[in-house]
Amino acid sequence: MGRAILSHFLILSNSAPQLSSSSISKLNGFASRSVRIRQNSKYSNGFRCYCDVSHSQQTSPEDSRTSVTVKKRIVSGVQPTGSVHLGNYLGAIKNWIALQNTYETLFFIVDLHAITLPYDTKELSKATRDTAAIYLACGIDASKASVFVQSHVHAHVELMWLLSSATPIGWLNRMIQFKEKSRKAGDENVGVALLTYPVLMASDILLYQSDFVPVGEDQKQHLELTRELAERVNYLYGGRKWKKLGGRGGAIFKVPEPLIPPAGARVMSLTDGLSKMSKSAPSDQSRINLLDPKDVIANKIKRCKTDSFPALEFDNPERPECNNLLSVYQLVSGKTKEDVAKECQGLNWGSFKPLLTDALIEHLHPIQVRYEEIHSDSAYLDSVLEEGARKASEIADATLKNVYQAMGFLRR
Ligand code: TYM
Numbered sequence: 506m507g508r509a510i511l512s513h514f515l516i517l518s519n520s521a522p523q524l525s526s527s528s529i530s531k532l533n534g535f536a537s538r539s540v541r542i543r544q545n546s547k548y549s550n551g552f553r554c555y556c557d558v559s560h561s562q563q564t565s566p567e568d569s570r571t572s573v574t575v576k577k578r579i580v581s582g583v584q585p586t587g588s589v590h591l592g593n594y595l596g597a598i599k600n601w602i603a604l605q606n607t608y609e610t611l612f613f614i615v616d617l618h619a620i621t622l623p624y625d626t627k628e629l630s631k632a633t634r635d636t637a638a639i640y641l642a643c644g645i646d647a648s649k650a651s652v653f654v655q656s657h658v659h660a661h662v663e664l665m666w667l668l669s670s671a672t673p674i675g676w677l678n679r680m681i682q683f684k685e686k687s688r689k690a691g692d693e694n695v696g697v698a699l700l701t702y703p704v705l706m707a708s709d710i711l712l713y714q715s716d717f718v719p720v721g722e723d724q725k726q727h728l729e730l731t732r733e734l735a736e737r738v739n740y741l742y743g744g745r746k747w748k749k750l751g752g753r754g755g756a757i758f759k760v761p762e763p764l765i766p767p768a769g770a771r772v773m774s775l776t777d778g779l780s781k782m783s784k785s786a787p788s789d790q791s792r793i794n795l796l797d798p799k800d801v802i803a804n805k806i807k808r809c810k811t812d813s814f815p816a817l818e819f820d821n822p823e824r825p826e827c828n829n830l831l832s833v834y835q836l837v838s839g840k841t842k843e844d845v846a847k848e849c850q851g852l853n854w855g856s857f858k859p860l861l862t863d864a865l866i867e868h869l870h871p872i873q874v875r876y877e878e879i880h881s882d883s884a885y886l887d888s889v890l891e892e893g894a895r896k897a898s899e900i901a902d903a904t905l906k907n908v909y910q911a912m913g914f915l916r917r
Pocket residue numbers: 580581582583584585591592593594595596597615618705706709710718719720721722723724727769770771772773781782783
């Protein structure tokens with residue numbers, strides 16, 4: 506099961522993870538082709554063990570010394586800004602569904618990230634609830650995954666401050682999303698939070714000692730920074746230094762891997778095949794929102810940008826729109842790339858667009874029906890978020906306690 510699921514993703518980091526010996530054998534079991542093992546790294550001090558994995562260990566009293574089954578942990582989140590669109594769904598949420606059956610999963614609504622650019626205070630809490638309802642409507646099962654609101658777990662902000670002290674400002678200045686967004690917002694006027702946002706994202710991930718983080722391609726650079734920061738903090742404060750302060754020693758943070766899907770990692774705008782589909786694009790015509798009614802979807806596909814080449818094909822760099830629309834069709838219809846290539850090679854835009862429209866409507870309609878049900882049951886939604894935050898806090902507080910100790914703070 507694990508092999509089947511992981512093989513659907515590319516593990517894109519250039520550097521390899523540090524793994525404990527038990528993790529090495531388990532990960533080798535299902536992802537050995539894509540993961541290289543490194544036992545020593547720039548910041549590792551030769552650590553071979555991660556810190557507390559007790560929350561993800563399943564042991565019985567008899568076997569606790571011999572065979573420990575470690576359930577790998579996965580975290581991810583979406584910002585509650587604007588409507589959740591097809592890019593968020595195909596690049597991230599849809600992939601979370603299969604992972605929740607095999608891994609310990611935590612999915613949060615990253616409301617603290619939503620205030621990094623000017624926002625509407627009247628809208629934030631509504632958008633947060635709406636996004637939680639979307640997660641569940643898409644198939645996140647609250648009996649398997651912890652679903653919670655980032656700001657409900659105080660450790661995220663607290664860890665961010667601690668990590669900020671170890672983050673070189675040059676690392677943040679290099680972030681592509683910061684450069685793009687600050688340029689758009691008028692450099693001098695942007696809030697400091699836009700610059701320090703990747704440190705908060707690193708906290709979101711490192712707090713949970715996450716093994717994997719399923720995201721779209723645009724988050725790859727943030728994941729690289731998270732990995733570097735984990736290694737740096739492990740080097741600065743972990744190992745023997747931590748032990749001397751009365752701690753367990755070893756690595757403070759697990760170094761996580763991004764999981765980027767081979768298709769859907771970068772869904773492009775409907776009006777420009779060279780730009781990413783985005784919540785912040787001014788025209789709503791550029792994206793399909795998960796809650797768009799049928800007629801709106803039909804209209805957007807009817808008017809979306811195409812080209813004048815004959816027939817339809819994948820992977821022609823001169824035809825970004827064509828590649829994007831075929832990929833979307835592939836993912837929402839559940840067909841293979843080869844089947845779609847064969848099915849569509851003889852079609853023109855006039856015959857393909859209705860096919861794509863029907864596939865999108867058929868895929869999104871059940872999500873929309875479930876969304877209405879879940880959204881109207883506010884007591885249920887509240888209980889899911891409360892329970893999710895409770896479980897998440899337990900894990901997060903344990904990590905935070907370790908970090909305070911390793912950084913030399915006076916214990917309460
Ligand atoms: P956000 O809210 O911008 O996007 C949420 C997820 O959707 C993916 N995504 C896309 N995938 C494919 N094609 C697109 N056009 C597209 N647009 C967005 C994103 O890659 C992401 O996976 N910083 C993050 C949220 C975050 C987070 C985290 C994620 C905060 N903390 C910890 C993982 C773990 C963000 O702004 O995503």
